[in-house]
Amino acid sequence: MSDKELTPGRHLIYMEWYSRDVGGLFMKMNRHLFAAKSPYQRIDIFESDFYGRVFSLDGITMTTERDEFMYHEMLVHVPMFMHPNPKKVLVIGGGDGGSVREVLKHPTVEKVVMCEIDELVVKAAKEYLHYTANKLDDPRVELVFEDGSKFVKQFKNEFDVIIIDSTDPTAGQGGHLFTLEFYKACSEALKEDGVFCAQTEGIFYDYEWGATAYRRIKANFPIAKMYLGFMPTYPGGMWSYTFASKAGLDPVKDFNPEKVRNFKEPLRYYNEEVHVAAFALPTFVRKLIED
Amino acid sequence: MSDKELTPGRHLIYMEWYSRDVGGLFMKMNRHLFAAKSPYQRIDIFESDFYGRVFSLDGITMTTERDEFMYHEMLVHVPMFMHPNPKKVLVIGGGDGGSVREVLKHPTVEKVVMCEIDELVVKAAKEYLHYTANKLDDPRVELVFEDGSKFVKQFKNEFDVIIIDSTDPTAGQGGHLFTLEFYKACSEALKEDGVFCAQTEGIFYDYEWGATAYRRIKANFPIAKMYLGFMPTYPGGMWSYTFASKAGLDPVKDFNPEKVRNFKEPLRYYNEEVHVAAFALPTFVRKLIED
Structure with missing residues (x-):
């Protein structure tokens, strides 16, 4: 090194x-x-x-290290708080460990499988990123170094929550995590009351990908909703995520703010008001993803 | 030129x-x-x-020209929709004309005074910015080329809405539009049911200014609330605004979404959901501006 x-x-x-x-x-x-x-x-x-x-x-x-909490908290806590009792979680991508760190804050979690294609990413993160540190050594964490789009296909009715923490579809190894087929496999790997969340790209520069990912997710779940969060060091600072639920849970109407208010772990971005507010889309974003 | x-x-x-x-x-x-x-x-x-x-x-x-609508709509429509009947509006700064364009979309408006210190900014904007075009030639608009911090002092109980569309306090001529004294003069220039809004800087890079401006505004009004909007080409893409009301109107509890739903003019960012959502602050921003 x-x-x-x-x-x-x-x-x-x-x-x-x-x-x-x-x-x-x-x-x-x-x-x-x-x-x-x-x-x-x-x-x-x-x-x-x-x-x-x-x-x-x-x-x-x-x-x-300055702003990763904004992205990881928004990607992880929206689905985690929507599930009534998340025990078994799959994170695809996320080799830096930030998403797993947030998942582990939920005391119901018994197991987190993290499937990252590139083992060297995990090694470098563990050695150099302060926020990764020993988070991935938690006994509840199982690391798998495989292509997530293939890995997820072996499971049916297995996970409570699936989180897609991918690179961009246009760069590196992320493209296979944005296909219709992949989202279908994720839906099948979830239990009947399972929830799903994916980062779905920036909405200012590379906005077509956001709309495409949202539509492909929506095609595989009875309900899918895009939400937004600030992310200063990502393109445009305007980042999108898409939540989906196999049982049709609505992330605003079916959200219980009490659970967040009673949460004991420290959070720096996400809170019960931000959860709801993130789903209020600016008019041009509504139009972008309109069917 | x-x-x-x-x-x-x-x-x-x-x-x-x-x-x-x-x-x-x-x-x-x-x-x-x-x-x-x-x-x-x-x-x-x-x-x-x-x-x-x-x-x-x-x-x-x-x-x-690509993203100015995000900033101008958020700065202008939050206070404009909070006032029950805005007729006379003062815009301080805003020489490019974007804020005045948004103010003029409200059919109750009879007069907009725009006080911009630099006449050359207006000349350049009118000649080169497509969105400025002839918006500042509207007969309801009165242009004044003066230092806004001095100009506002001559008015007592005069305006329904005052909007501060300033440059940064650390750059150019904007510093005098961020003082305790200036915000006090704005409060005095407002009618008893008047509302106020100012851009209060980015919250990721130059975050101390946001907190300072918010506190100084709050010191001069019975209610002041910070809100956020995406603004991709501003530092961090995470922009803050501070709303204040002389009569104590709460921008969320006293907001009437029907007025926005029935609005006839086209808007691209602001809508009735975004209005409320913008006041839901991430936890680190809440802490930054805590008293």
Whole structure:
């Protein structure tokens, strides 16, 4: 693992081009901590004063330690609080461990299977990302290094909650986690009262993918609803997620805010008001995903 | 007015450093349409395929034609729909005309006074920004080119709605629009049932200003509430606004969604659900502005 320190007083500029090549975010880094090429993708970890450590795959930002809580809390707690009694959870992707960390905050959880295609991502995260640390060593966690789209097919009526924490469909290894067939397999792997949630991309730059993913999920569940959250270091800062329920649970009408108010674990973004508010879509987003 | 066309096939990268010098947004431009130095600031207008025309002051992005509607609709319609019968409106700043355009959609409005310190901003906007066009020539609009913090002091009990559409307190000429004294003068210039709204900065990078502005507004009104909206080309994409009411109107409890549902003018971001949802603050934002 390389560990190059830059000349003190000089900085490395990390630039991420957003989709369509129209622009992007740049961040000032102090050090390039890790660089490697796995069989699947290029992995980099940088360090900076403001963002903390920044983890990227093929040059696309996956997480920064400064704002990863916004993404992980919104992806995980919306489905987790919608399920009456989540015991067995499947996370597909999420090799950095942020989603598993949030799942484990729920005391009903007995087992979390995390299926990440790239073992090197997990190794790098455990060594370099402070928020990953030993979270993936929890005895309730089972790590599987396989293609999630194939892995999920072996299960029928197995999980209470399935969470898709994928990379972008246009980059790296994420494309197979955005197909109609994959979402169907997820639905089948869920128990009858199971709930599902996927990150469904930004809605400002690469907005077609959000609409496509939402429609494909909706085609496989009796109810699917898109919701939004702020995510400053993702393209446009405007991120979408899609919740779905096999039993037809409505994430707003059937939501019990008491459960969140009584939750003992610390949360920094998600709360009972944010849960409901996230489903209120701006008019242009409503139109984008209209059938 | 300069009008430089770049070599076809080559592009200009517009880079905005966010506060704290930690990074920023870059956008690919095709042409640099306008550059001038007024007595107050440097004004630039660029053109690009994705963002449309981009207007900046002292190198800080003020608007892009692609997403200005998100900012202007959230800044203007929250206070406008909270007032029972808004007839006379004061906009301070907002020389690009976007806020006035939104105010004029409300059929009760008889007069909008726009007080912009820099006449050259208005001239450039009218010539180069498609969304400004002839909106500021509406007979209901009165343009005043003065320092808004001085201008507002001459009024007592005069306006139904006051909207602060300022530049950043740390850049250009905006600092005087963030003082305790200025917010006090705004309160005095409002009628007894008047409502107030100000843009109160991003909450991810330059978060101290948001909290400071909110507290200073709150010190001058019986009720003040911060709300958030997506704004992809502003730092972090996570923008804050603060609503206040002289008569103690609560922007959620006293909000009438029917008025929005029956509104005839087209809106692209704001709707009756977004109005309420915007006041649901993520936990870290609640803590940031806690007294």
